[in-house]
Amino acid sequence: HQQNLQRRWFQAEPWPDLPPALDPSMTLSYGSPTVIREPDGRWRMWAMGALDPSKGDGGAGTFLYRSSDGLHWEPDPQGALPGMAAHLVFKGEHSSCGAMPFRDDREADPQRRYKLAYSDTHAAVNGNCGTCKIATSPDGVHWTIDHQAVWQTQHTDTMFSISWNPFTRKYQFTGRPVLLDRRVALYQTADWRHFDEALVVLHPDPQDPALTEFYGMPHFNYEGTYIGFLWRMWADPRDLYGPIRMMGKIDCELTYSINGVAWNRTNRQSFLPNP
Numbered sequence: 001h002q003q004n005l006q007r008r009w010f011q012a013e014p015w016p017d018l019p020p021a022l023d024p025s026m027t028l029s030y031g032s033p034t035v036i037r038e039p040d041g042r043w044r045m046w047a048m049g050a051l052d053p054s055k056g057d058g059g060a061g062t063f064l065y066r067s068s069d070g071l072h073w074e075p076d077p078q079g080a081l082p083g084m085a086a087h088l089v090f091k092g093e094h095s096s097c098g099a100m101p102f103r104d105d106r107e108a109d110p111q112r113r114y115k116l117a118y119s120d121t122h123a124a125v126n127g128n129c130g131t132c133k134i135a136t137s138p139d140g141v142h143w144t145i146d147h148q149a150v151w152q153t154q155h156t157d158t159m160f161s162i163s164w165n166p167f168t169r170k171y172q173f174t175g176r177p178v179l180l181d182r183r184v185a186l187y188q189t190a191d192w193r194h195f196d197e198a199l200v201v202l203h204p205d206p207q208d209p210a211l212t213e214f215y216g217m218p219h220f221n222y223e224g225t226y227i228g229f230l231w232r233m234w235a236d237p238r239d240l241y242g243p244i245r246m247m248g249k250i251d252c253e254l255t256y257s258i259n260g261v262a263w264n265r266t267n268r269q270s271f272l273p274n275p
Contacts, residue, residue: 009254009267021073023063025086027051030060032159032218034100035070036140043067044076044140046101050094051084060121060143061091062099064141079141090143091134092120098175100218101140102162112136115192116143117151117160117173130155134192151187151195152176158216160187163226165260172260174201174217174228182213182233186261201263202230202255209237209266215250221260228255228263229272249274 023029030048037043044066052057053092064087066076070219074085084091090099095208099118107113120130132152137143162173170188177185177198184202189195213232230253252272257263 006254009269009271011270012272015071018071021054023049023075025051025075027064028059030153032098032100033065034102034161035068036101036103038103038180045073046089046140047100048097048099050095051088055095060095060097061236062089062096062116063087064089064102079139080234089141090116090118092130092133092135094130094147095121097121097157098160099135100159100161100173101137102173103140104164104171111138111144112192113138114140114143115162115171115177117162119155119157121155121157132156133199136192146192149192149195151189151200152178152198156181157216158231159218161218161220163219163221163260168261170196174219176214176216182215184214184217184230184263199261201261202265208232209234217255217263219255219257219260226257226260226263228257229253230255232267 013133026049028050033045033047033049035045046062046064049063052059062206064076065073067073077086079089080086096118101114101116104115116135119132131150135143136147136148156176156179158176160173161174165172172188174184177184177266183200185198186201187195187198213235215233217228217230219226219228231250232253233250251270251274254266254271255263
Protein backbone atom coordinates (compact mmCIF):
# COMPACT_ATOMS: atom_id res chain seq x y z
CA HIS A 1 0.00 0.00 0.00
CA GLN A 2 1.30 3.45 -0.95
CA GLN A 3 -0.25 6.78 -0.06
CA ASN A 4 0.96 10.33 -0.75
CA LEU A 5 4.14 8.95 -2.32
CA GLN A 6 6.11 11.09 -4.75
CA ARG A 7 8.92 9.44 -6.67
CA ARG A 8 11.70 11.68 -7.91
CA TRP A 9 14.80 10.89 -9.94
CA PHE A 10 17.99 12.93 -9.93
CA GLN A 11 21.09 13.30 -12.04
CA ALA A 12 24.57 12.70 -10.70
CA GLU A 13 26.51 15.92 -10.17
CA PRO A 14 30.28 16.47 -10.38
CA TRP A 15 32.04 17.11 -7.10
CA PRO A 16 32.48 20.91 -6.99
CA ASP A 17 35.91 22.36 -7.83
CA LEU A 18 37.50 18.93 -8.25
CA PRO A 19 39.81 18.81 -11.30
CA PRO A 20 39.76 15.68 -13.47
CA ALA A 21 42.39 13.06 -12.73
CA LEU A 22 44.90 12.88 -15.58
CA ASP A 23 47.34 10.05 -16.19
CA PRO A 24 50.46 11.16 -18.11
CA SER A 25 51.56 7.58 -18.83
CA MET A 26 48.36 6.56 -20.63
CA THR A 27 47.80 7.54 -24.25
CA LEU A 28 44.25 6.17 -24.33
CA SER A 29 41.84 5.98 -21.40
CA TYR A 30 38.81 3.71 -21.47
CA GLY A 31 37.88 4.74 -17.93
CA SER A 32 35.43 2.28 -16.36
CA PRO A 33 36.86 2.50 -12.84
CA THR A 34 36.29 0.15 -9.93
CA VAL A 35 36.82 1.80 -6.54
CA ILE A 36 37.36 -0.21 -3.35
CA ARG A 37 37.98 1.05 0.16
CA GLU A 38 40.22 -1.55 1.75
CA PRO A 39 39.82 -2.75 5.36
CA ASP A 40 42.87 -0.66 6.35
CA GLY A 41 41.18 2.53 5.09
CA ARG A 42 43.07 2.85 1.79
CA TRP A 43 41.20 3.86 -1.34
CA ARG A 44 42.21 2.02 -4.50
CA MET A 45 40.89 2.27 -8.03
CA TRP A 46 41.45 0.04 -11.04
CA ALA A 47 40.69 1.49 -14.48
CA MET A 48 41.12 0.38 -18.05
CA GLY A 49 43.49 2.13 -20.44
CA ALA A 50 46.20 1.63 -23.03
CA LEU A 51 49.78 2.71 -23.60
CA ASP A 52 49.57 2.43 -27.39
CA PRO A 53 46.30 3.60 -29.01
CA SER A 54 47.33 2.19 -32.40
CA LYS A 55 46.59 -1.32 -31.08
CA GLY A 56 42.99 -0.53 -30.12
CA ASP A 57 41.63 -3.17 -27.76
CA GLY A 58 44.80 -5.15 -28.40
CA GLY A 59 46.76 -2.70 -26.27
CA ALA A 60 44.38 -2.51 -23.34
CA GLY A 61 45.14 -3.31 -19.72
CA THR A 62 44.17 -2.52 -16.13
CA PHE A 63 45.90 0.30 -14.26
CA LEU A 64 45.99 0.86 -10.50
CA TYR A 65 45.51 4.19 -8.66
CA ARG A 66 45.46 5.23 -5.02
CA SER A 67 43.88 7.96 -2.94
CA SER A 68 43.84 9.07 0.68
CA ASP A 69 40.36 10.59 0.53
CA GLY A 70 38.57 8.91 -2.40
CA LEU A 71 38.60 12.19 -4.34
CA HIS A 72 42.19 12.98 -5.33
CA TRP A 73 43.91 10.17 -7.19
CA GLU A 74 47.42 9.35 -8.35
CA PRO A 75 48.95 6.36 -10.15
CA ASP A 76 49.96 3.60 -7.73
CA PRO A 77 53.51 2.42 -8.53
CA GLN A 78 53.06 -0.85 -6.63
CA GLY A 79 53.65 -4.09 -8.51
CA ALA A 80 54.30 -2.90 -12.08
CA LEU A 81 54.43 -5.45 -14.88
CA PRO A 82 57.96 -5.87 -16.32
CA GLY A 83 58.75 -3.22 -18.93
CA MET A 84 55.38 -1.50 -18.51
CA ALA A 85 54.12 1.69 -16.92
CA ALA A 86 54.56 1.79 -13.16
CA HIS A 87 50.90 1.08 -12.43
CA LEU A 88 49.83 -1.33 -15.20
CA VAL A 89 48.98 -4.41 -13.14
CA PHE A 90 47.09 -6.70 -15.54
CA LYS A 91 46.83 -7.24 -19.29
CA GLY A 92 45.93 -10.93 -19.81
CA GLU A 93 47.83 -13.18 -22.21
CA HIS A 94 47.76 -10.55 -24.94
CA SER A 95 45.66 -7.69 -23.63
CA SER A 96 42.52 -7.48 -21.54
CA CYS A 97 39.14 -5.84 -21.90
CA GLY A 98 36.56 -5.40 -19.19
CA ALA A 99 38.63 -6.30 -16.10
CA MET A 100 36.92 -4.76 -13.06
CA PRO A 101 38.47 -6.25 -9.87
CA PHE A 102 36.28 -7.46 -7.02
CA ARG A 103 37.36 -8.06 -3.43
CA ASP A 104 35.85 -11.40 -2.40
CA ASP A 105 35.58 -11.45 1.39
CA ARG A 106 33.80 -14.82 1.20
CA GLU A 107 36.85 -16.50 -0.34
CA ALA A 108 38.59 -18.95 2.03
CA ASP A 109 41.86 -18.96 0.03
CA PRO A 110 43.74 -15.66 0.61
CA GLN A 111 45.62 -16.17 -2.66
CA ARG A 112 42.29 -15.74 -4.50
CA ARG A 113 40.99 -12.79 -2.46
CA TYR A 114 40.59 -10.56 -5.54
CA LYS A 115 38.95 -11.68 -8.75
CA LEU A 116 38.30 -10.22 -12.16
CA ALA A 117 36.55 -11.34 -15.34
CA TYR A 118 38.13 -10.27 -18.60
CA SER A 119 38.10 -10.81 -22.34
CA ASP A 120 41.47 -11.51 -23.93
CA THR A 121 42.18 -9.77 -27.24
CA HIS A 122 44.95 -10.27 -29.73
CA ALA A 123 47.21 -7.37 -30.67
CA ALA A 124 45.09 -5.92 -33.46
CA VAL A 125 42.94 -2.85 -33.80
CA ASN A 126 39.45 -3.78 -32.62
CA GLY A 127 40.70 -7.30 -31.99
CA ASN A 128 37.91 -9.87 -32.03
CA CYS A 129 39.82 -12.99 -31.04
CA GLY A 130 40.34 -14.53 -27.63
CA THR A 131 38.40 -16.23 -24.88
CA CYS A 132 36.90 -14.79 -21.70
CA LYS A 133 38.50 -15.96 -18.45
CA ILE A 134 38.90 -15.30 -14.74
CA ALA A 135 42.04 -14.09 -12.96
CA THR A 136 42.70 -14.08 -9.21
CA SER A 137 45.05 -12.19 -6.92
CA PRO A 138 46.04 -12.06 -3.23
CA ASP A 139 46.50 -8.27 -3.26
CA GLY A 140 44.86 -6.76 -6.36
CA VAL A 141 48.30 -6.23 -7.89
CA HIS A 142 49.79 -9.62 -8.77
CA TRP A 143 47.36 -11.67 -10.86
CA THR A 144 47.17 -15.32 -11.91
CA ILE A 145 45.03 -16.36 -14.86
CA ASP A 146 42.80 -19.36 -14.19
CA HIS A 147 42.88 -21.02 -17.60
CA GLN A 148 40.21 -23.53 -16.58
CA ALA A 149 37.71 -20.79 -15.72
CA VAL A 150 36.43 -19.96 -19.22
CA TRP A 151 33.05 -18.24 -19.09
CA GLN A 152 32.74 -17.29 -22.77
CA THR A 153 34.54 -18.66 -25.84
CA GLN A 154 33.93 -15.58 -28.00
CA HIS A 155 35.45 -12.20 -27.29
CA THR A 156 33.29 -9.37 -25.98
CA ASP A 157 34.57 -5.96 -24.99
CA THR A 158 32.44 -4.24 -22.38
CA MET A 159 33.17 -3.99 -18.62
CA PHE A 160 32.45 -6.94 -16.33
CA SER A 161 31.52 -5.83 -12.81
CA ILE A 162 31.27 -8.59 -10.18
CA SER A 163 29.08 -8.91 -7.09
CA TRP A 164 27.89 -11.61 -4.69
CA ASN A 165 24.15 -12.29 -4.87
CA PRO A 166 22.69 -13.50 -1.54
CA PHE A 167 19.39 -14.43 -3.24
CA THR A 168 20.83 -16.82 -5.81
CA ARG A 169 23.84 -17.73 -3.63
CA LYS A 170 26.04 -17.15 -6.64
CA TYR A 171 28.56 -14.64 -7.86
CA GLN A 172 27.45 -12.67 -10.86
CA PHE A 173 28.83 -10.17 -13.33
CA THR A 174 27.29 -8.15 -16.11
CA GLY A 175 28.54 -7.99 -19.66
CA ARG A 176 27.20 -8.65 -23.14
CA PRO A 177 26.28 -11.99 -24.76
CA VAL A 178 29.02 -11.75 -27.43
CA LEU A 179 30.94 -9.12 -29.36
CA LEU A 180 28.66 -6.51 -31.02
CA ASP A 181 25.53 -8.00 -29.41
CA ARG A 182 24.69 -4.80 -27.58
CA ARG A 183 22.36 -6.03 -24.88
CA VAL A 184 23.07 -6.49 -21.16
CA ALA A 185 23.78 -10.09 -20.13
CA LEU A 186 24.23 -11.60 -16.68
CA TYR A 187 26.79 -14.33 -15.99
CA GLN A 188 26.55 -16.42 -12.81
CA THR A 189 28.80 -18.92 -11.04
CA ALA A 190 28.88 -20.65 -7.66
CA ASP A 191 32.49 -21.88 -7.81
CA TRP A 192 34.36 -19.78 -10.43
CA ARG A 193 34.82 -22.87 -12.61
CA HIS A 194 31.31 -23.57 -13.89
CA PHE A 195 29.29 -20.73 -15.38
CA ASP A 196 25.62 -20.48 -16.22
CA GLU A 197 24.63 -19.60 -19.76
CA ALA A 198 24.48 -15.86 -20.37
CA LEU A 199 21.09 -14.46 -19.37
CA VAL A 200 19.96 -11.31 -21.22
CA VAL A 201 18.45 -8.97 -18.59
CA LEU A 202 18.06 -5.67 -20.47
CA HIS A 203 17.69 -4.83 -24.14
CA PRO A 204 16.43 -1.80 -26.11
CA ASP A 205 12.68 -1.74 -26.61
CA PRO A 206 10.17 0.25 -28.74
CA GLN A 207 10.19 3.14 -26.25
CA ASP A 208 13.88 3.79 -26.93
CA PRO A 209 14.93 6.05 -29.81
CA ALA A 210 15.84 4.30 -33.04
CA LEU A 211 19.32 2.73 -33.11
CA THR A 212 19.74 2.75 -29.33
CA GLU A 213 22.20 0.09 -28.21
CA PHE A 214 23.22 -0.99 -24.70
CA TYR A 215 26.99 -1.10 -24.43
CA GLY A 216 27.20 -2.42 -20.88
CA MET A 217 25.98 -1.98 -17.31
CA PRO A 218 28.35 -1.89 -14.33
CA HIS A 219 26.38 -2.76 -11.19
CA PHE A 220 26.77 -3.02 -7.42
CA ASN A 221 24.75 -3.79 -4.30
CA TYR A 222 23.88 -0.72 -2.23
CA GLU A 223 22.08 -1.25 1.09
CA GLY A 224 20.15 -4.27 -0.17
CA THR A 225 19.25 -2.90 -3.62
CA TYR A 226 21.19 -3.50 -6.81
CA ILE A 227 22.10 -0.32 -8.68
CA GLY A 228 23.15 -0.34 -12.34
CA PHE A 229 24.65 2.29 -14.65
CA LEU A 230 23.22 1.39 -18.06
CA TRP A 231 25.48 2.57 -20.88
CA ARG A 232 23.27 3.70 -23.75
CA MET A 233 25.03 4.11 -27.08
CA TRP A 234 23.43 6.27 -29.74
CA ALA A 235 24.37 4.79 -33.12
CA ASP A 236 24.68 7.05 -36.16
CA PRO A 237 22.01 6.30 -38.82
CA ARG A 238 24.41 7.43 -41.58
CA ASP A 239 26.73 4.48 -41.01
CA LEU A 240 25.02 1.39 -39.60
CA TYR A 241 27.93 -0.99 -40.02
CA GLY A 242 31.02 1.18 -40.21
CA PRO A 243 33.38 2.85 -37.71
CA ILE A 244 30.86 5.54 -36.67
CA ARG A 245 28.50 2.88 -35.36
CA MET A 246 31.40 1.20 -33.61
CA MET A 247 32.20 4.42 -31.74
CA GLY A 248 28.79 5.96 -31.06
CA LYS A 249 28.32 8.42 -28.24
CA ILE A 250 27.46 6.91 -24.84
CA ASP A 251 25.64 8.25 -21.79
CA CYS A 252 24.41 6.51 -18.64
CA GLU A 253 20.91 5.70 -17.39
CA LEU A 254 20.11 4.63 -13.82
CA THR A 255 18.71 1.09 -13.37
CA TYR A 256 17.91 -1.02 -10.31
CA SER A 257 17.00 -4.53 -9.21
CA ILE A 258 15.58 -6.04 -6.04
CA ASN A 259 17.20 -9.46 -6.51
CA GLY A 260 20.07 -8.71 -8.91
CA VAL A 261 18.52 -10.77 -11.73
CA ALA A 262 15.31 -8.97 -12.77
CA TRP A 263 16.28 -5.42 -13.72
CA ASN A 264 14.15 -2.26 -13.99
CA ARG A 265 14.79 1.00 -15.75
CA THR A 266 13.89 4.32 -14.13
CA ASN A 267 12.88 7.46 -16.03
CA ARG A 268 15.03 6.73 -19.12
CA GLN A 269 16.79 10.04 -18.56
CA SER A 270 20.54 10.57 -18.55
CA PHE A 271 21.89 9.94 -15.03
CA LEU A 272 25.50 10.54 -16.00
CA PRO A 273 25.31 12.89 -19.02
CA ASN A 274 27.83 12.89 -21.83
CA PRO A 275 27.99 16.53 -22.98
